[in-house]
Amino acid sequence: MVLEHWLAQFDGVIVARTDDVHYPLWTRNLATRYIIREADGREHVFHVDPAEGHRNGFPIGTRLTKHRWHMDYEEDGHAGNDFPPFYAFWMIHRLWVADDLRDSGNYDPHPRPPYPRA
DSSP states (O other), rough: OOOHHHHHEEEEEEEEEEEEESSSSSSSEEEEEEEEEEESEEEEEEEEEESSSTTTTTTTOOOOEETTTOOOOTTTEEOOOOOTTHHHHHHHHHHHHHHHHHTOOOOOOOOOOOOOOO
């Protein structure tokens, strides 16, 4: 959901929502799917964590504005951000550590069993 959140861009009103959908489809993660209609009639599908926005998600009729490459959004003119400030730091740190392990030679995606001793 994080990638979709980064790429999403819309300015419209929630016209429909479906709770407890699997997203991505091949996982057991449950999300809420929103249909957001812009002023020109275009509709966007947006998946979020079920608790994002309010305790029970965003109600139908809520105006949402979301800009690409931002984690924050505007809900009825009020700023909102459901990702903690250290979230981006934590994700970058995890990628950096994984990259270091791969480059240092200590990471082997296909480990081989040890050779038998003579």
